[in-house]
Amino acid sequence: MATRVETRPRTPTRAPARAAQTRRPRRRWVKPVLLWLAVVLIGVFCLFPFYWLINVSLKTGPDLSSADLLPPSPSLENYSSIFENSDFTAALRNSVIITGVTTVLALLVGSFAAYALARLRFPGKFWLLAVILSISTFPAIAIAAPIFKLWTDIGIYDTYIGLILPYLTFALPLAIYILASFFREIPKELEEAALVDGATHFQAFRKVVLPLAAPGLVTAGLLTAFFVWNEFLLAVTLTSSPDAFTVPVAVANFTGSQEFEIPLGTISAASVVITIPLVILVIIFQKRIVAGMTAGAVKG
Amino acid sequence: MEAATAKLGRPRGRRRYGSGERRLAAAMLSPALVVIALVAAYPIGYAIWLSLNEYSVRVPGLSRFAGFDNYTEALGSPEFWNAVVTTFIFTGISVALELALGLAMALAMHEAFRGRGLLRTVVLVPWAVLTVVSAITWRTIFEPNLGLAPQVLSTLGLPGADIVWLGESGYALAVMVLADVWKTAPFMALLLLAGLQVIPDDLYDAAKVDGATTWQRFLRVTLPLLTPAILVALIFRTLDALRIFDLPYVLTRGANDTTTLSLIAHTELTSNRLIGYGSALSVLTFVVVMAVSLLYIRTVGGNIRALAEEK
Numbered sequence: 001m002a003t004r005v006e007t008r009p010r011t012p013t014r015a016p017a018r019a020a021q022t023r024r025p026r027r028r029w030v031k032p033v034l035l036w037l038a039v040v041l042i043g044v045f046c047l048f049p050f051y052w053l054i055n056v057s058l059k060t061g062p063d064l065s066s067a068d069l070l071p072p073s074p075s076l077e078n079y080s081s082i083f084e085n086s087d088f089t090a091a092l093r094n095s096v097i098i099t100g101v102t103t104v105l106a107l108l109v110g111s112f113a114a115y116a117l118a119r120l121r122f123p124g125k126f127w128l129l130a131v132i133l134s135i136s137t138f139p140a141i142a143i144a145a146p147i148f149k150l151w152t153d154i155g156i157y158d159t160y161i162g163l164i165l166p167y168l169t170f171a172l173p174l175a176i177y178i179l180a181s182f183f184r185e186i187p188k189e190l191e192e193a194a195l196v197d198g199a200t201h202f203q204a205f206r207k208v209v210l211p212l213a214a215p216g217l218v219t220a221g222l223l224t225a226f227f228v229w230n231e232f233l234l235a236v237t238l239t240s241s242p243d244a245f246t247v248p249v250a251v252a253n254f255t256g257s258q259e260f261e262i263p264l265g266t267i268s269a270a271s272v273v274i275t276i277p278l279v280i281l282v283i284i285f286q287k288r289i290v291a292g293m294t295a296g297a298v299k300g
Numbered sequence: 301m302e303a304a305t306a307k308l309g310r311p312r313g314r315r316r317y318g319s320g321e322r323r324l325a326a327a328m329l330s331p332a333l334v335v336i337a338l339v340a341a342y343p344i345g346y347a348i349w350l351s352l353n354e355y356s357v358r359v360p361g362l363s364r365f366a367g368f369d370n371y372t373e374a375l376g377s378p379e380f381w382n383a384v385v386t387t388f389i390f391t392g393i394s395v396a397l398e399l400a401l402g403l404a405m406a407l408a409m410h411e412a413f414r415g416r417g418l419l420r421t422v423v424l425v426p427w428a429v430l431t432v433v434s435a436i437t438w439r440t441i442f443e444p445n446l447g448l449a450p451q452v453l454s455t456l457g458l459p460g461a462d463i464v465w466l467g468e469s470g471y472a473l474a475v476m477v478l479a480d481v482w483k484t485a486p487f488m489a490l491l492l493l494a495g496l497q498v499i500p501d502d503l504y505d506a507a508k509v510d511g512a513t514t515w516q517r518f519l520r521v522t523l524p525l526l527t528p529a530i531l532v533a534l535i536f537r538t539l540d541a542l543r544i545f546d547l548p549y550v551l552t553r554g555a556n557d558t559t560t561l562s563l564i565a566h567t568e569l570t571s572n573r574l575i576g577y578g579s580a581l582s583v584l585t586f587v588v589v590m591a592v593s594l595l596y597i598r599t600v601g602g603n604i605r606a607l608a609e610e611k
Contacts, residue, residue, distance in 0.1 A: 032413075035408060035411055035413060036413075038404070038408040039408060039413070039415070039419060042405050042408060042409075042422070042423065043419065043422050045482070046422050046423055046425055046426050046482075046486055047422060047425060049426075049434075049437050049438065049441065050425060050426070050429055050437065052437065052440070052441060052448060053433070053436070053437045053440060056440055064446065065445070065446040067448050067451040067452065067455075109331045109332050109335065110332065112328040112329070112331060112332065113328060113329045113331070113332035113333075115328060116324070116325040116328040116329045117329070117607065117608070118607070120321050120322075120324060120325040120328070121321055121322075121325075122321070122322045122325040122326075125608040126604060126605055126608040128608075129604045129607060129608055130597050130601075130604055132332075132336065133597065133600075133604065134590075134593055134594075134597055135336055135340050137539050137589065137590070137592075137593035137596060138340060138344075138586070138589070138590075139542075139543045139561075139562060139582075139585050139586055139589045140543070140545075140562075141543070141545065141561075141562040141565045141566060141582045141585055141586075142343075142344060142347055142582045142583065142585060142586035142589075143339070143340060143343040143344060143347065144565075144566065144569065144582065145347055145350060145565075145569045145575060145578055145579045145582055146342075146343035146344075146346035146347045146350060146579070147339070147343050148569070149346075149350070149575065150343070150346070165335070165338075165339050166339050168335055168339070169335055169336055169339040169340050170340075172332050172335065172336060173336075176332065177607075180607055181607065184607065201320075201321065201324050202324060226428070229430070230430045230431060230432075232430075232431065232432055232545065232546040232549070233545045233546070233562065233566065236549070237566065237569075237570060247430075248430055248431075248432040248433075248546070251432055251433070251436065252432050252549065252550050264440060264443070264446070267436055268436070268440060271430075271432075271433040271436050271437070274430060274433065275428065275429050275430060275433050278428040278429070278430070279425055279428050279429075281428070282421065282424045282425060282427070282428040283421055286417075286420060286421045286424055289424065290420065290424070290490055290494070293487065293491065294490065294491055294494035
């Protein structure tokens with residue numbers, strides 16, 4: 001189906017459209033104008049709130065209460081002050097390490113499982129996949145209390161590993177699903193050729209399938225990293241100090257401590273700093289990310 | 301692990317699997333399954349056990365089996381039912397708005413125009429913004445007096461300028477819905493766009509030849525063929541909305557009727573240190589979410605089967 005859509009000419013509807021125009025001549029300009037209006041509205045809706053946050057982050061003092069679209073006297077003061085805040089820089093370091101380690105582990109463990117599910121023959125595959133996928137729908141709150149208690153008992157509360165383990169669990173289902181979809185698209189003949197040449201199944205996986213599935217690894221890795229960077233409930237439950245808390249917790253704490261005078265400028269600057277890396281990744285990898293997001297949704 | 305995998309299967313006697321292949325499959329699956337079993341399945345069981353006990357960190361040594369007391373207490377407490385109502389209102393309104401807005405955005409993005417790729421990137425920006433940051437952004441915009449929203453409303457002479465949005469029941473929930481819709485309507489749009497792209501153009505051409513108007517083509521061709529994508533997108537979003545925690549935590553800490561199921565359980569567990577009662581609330585949340593999750597697995601069952609079947 002999809003290939004047929006692609007091979008069709010771009011404007012297959014010109015002839016009937018022209019016939020309609022003779023009846024209703026207004027139509028020719030109404031549609032493009034409405035479309036452009038919609039496009040502009042969508043663009044403003046999507047970008048303006050974040051732009052506003054950047055705008056606020058560049059303001060200081062009395063400017064903060066102005067509704068100007070541009071900061072009257074832009075200043076990077078808020079940014080320099082958050083980088084002098086050791087809690088914030090510690091959280092940045094924690095988040096980078098926790099996100100990096102979780103992503104690498106999810107890809108490693110996930111690609112093994114995905115290969116088995118996509119290629120190897122064994123019974124009970126459907127139920128196994130269904131169970132794995134249903135894990136991704138678990139509410140984090142349901143495991144927060146037992147894990148909090150367990151981690152306190154075995155001494156990994158408020159540590160990196162204490163966050164990496166549950167993150168890995170929640171990231172694996174999606175990673176496995178995306179990777180399995182990618183592995184299935186790789187022609188089986190390539191592996192069979194390797195098997196004929198005397199390679200084992202595992203060698204065929206490592207030397208043939210994995211390199212070819214690089215785009216899938218990028219997609220699954222990006223979605224895992226976004227999930228971990230963003231996660232808040234477990235981070236706020238399983239950490240209590242700058243030793244382990246991650247950026248969303250640090251930024252949310254910024255606000256909690258100052259109830260009467262919310263430091264708008266610095267919170268905004270910190271929020272911008274932790275979001276910009278993701279926005280850059282989205283710009284670079286837009287196609288990969290959309291492919292991953294829709295992999296589970298509209299196949300077949 | 302191998303035994304577990306083997307037990308799950310229903311040998312059909314149709315074909316014998318190579319035992320080497322099966323062993324490799326078990327070996328490759330076991331790391332993932334061990335992690336999932338230890339950090340998801342076991343804690344859920346433990347949560348159920350905790351929920352049957354009266355237990356408090358505040359009172360050392362207090363730990364006794366309480367049967368279903370925690371559940372009776374939860375089901376009899378107005379706070380719990382408030383959280384249920386808030387969660388469902390929030391889910392219903394935000395998912396409905398996201399569907400309407402997402403569908404409109406998807407239809408616009410499906411048209412051919414220059415800059416379509418750019419628009420798709422732009423649409424991903426809210427999705428990339430952390431939920432906590434989205435909450436902070438909208439809180440900044442609705443900051444009483446200083447914020448953009450009150451200032452714009454007062455300049456335009458519209459009502460709402462003098463309202464402390466996050467300080468009043470109803471209005472606070474509205475800001476929460478807005479923050480959620482902003483962040484996730486684009487996600488919905490991209491899922492629906494992917495659904496639109498697999499509808500063959502021939503069907504539209506045929507409908508046109510038969511004299512169908514744009515509206516009729518939308519109702520009779522687009523909507524029915526888009527239904528599977530809409531269902532999956534709706535269930536995805538419903539699951540997320542039912543679990544919502546970050547937004548009320550940052551926006552209001554649950555004040556002014558914005559306490560959701562996840563937030564009330566979290567508050568009882570961490571602030572009030574009621575492990576048993578909090579666990580009961582967590583388990584109840586789990587039950588509600590898993591009911592929707594079953595619906596999800598049923599809906600995408602075809603996809604899973606396609607992935608599981610032999611090629």
